[in-house]
Amino acid sequence: MPTRKDIILLAQYNETMNRQLYDAAATLPADEVSVDRGAFFGSLLGTMNHLLAGDTIWLKRFSQHPSAFPALAPMHGMPTPTGLTHSFGASVAELREHRLRLDGVITAMAAEIHDADLEQVLVYRNLSGKEFQRHFGDLLLHFFNHQTHHRGQASTLLSQAGADIGVTDLFVLLPDAALG
Template sequence: MTPESTVLMAAYNASMNQKLYAAAARLPHGELAADRKAFFGSLLGTMNHLLAGDTIWLRRFATHPAKFSALAGMLDLPAPSGLTHSFGEDLAPLLAYRQRLDAIITQWAAQVSAADLAQTFEYHNTKGDLFHKRFGSVVQHFFNHQTHHRGQASTLLSQAGVDIGVTDLLVMVPDIDAP
């Protein structure tokens, strides 16, 4: 990861989440809550998992030695009870929390430096195990995790007859002038 790719991934994340929630809003609640045999059951379960995962990681990132000011409030938020934590069973509260997290992620990404990404990052997983990894690799996992589960959500929407539209990162990669 580079600082530039971190900013790009944050923008991509926010854009795709907007598309995901807009597409999900076209379904009745019963369709959102229906068990579709996905990793986290329903579309709402998958969306809740994304919120839980992002909250867990952002709370961890708030402990980085760089003390990112954009993450200062993350430790004031309640820690999710686990990876299946529910932030609600209706789309509106999930959307409000999603938008809050995406704004924090966007602000944080702009604060990340190459030196921050190169540092060793210490964190505990949800089982309490201690890890030491390069922060840039952990940030890469953070964004990959989001993309992975949004892909699942996109499939669930498609199965319900809703097209989320183009989801390729390449659309957001800036063109450069040819030599």
């Protein structure tokens, strides 16, 4: 089970990498971000939209956690995407607005979590209505892993288009341990 400290680090990593992703994508012409390059969701824009859809769906589920994290309150008024290819816009600039909103929610939620919250079971339904029960900490690990997985694809798509996202290793955010 992850700890509160792990979740805070992963939220920080998520926000940092999304900033790098969007900054790199913004350097490309509009037609380059929508070129189908054969990725799971076709284009860079499709991949970025998918990340927004997945994150929105999970955050809405997380807002049902028994601890009722205040940071997740904005999710209550946000519509649930109807699918994993839901579009949040047709440009990097349009997507960035929603991305910044979600990353703010994620970072604030991470700061509110206590270790005991991670052990609690969250009951939720998938988009088909099937019910699941999982430990919240395990779901958060999936949430962050899903983001990393698709950002890796986005990084490849950026590279194919001639843009550099920069260093994407979690290692760069790990603090130096005191020696001695």
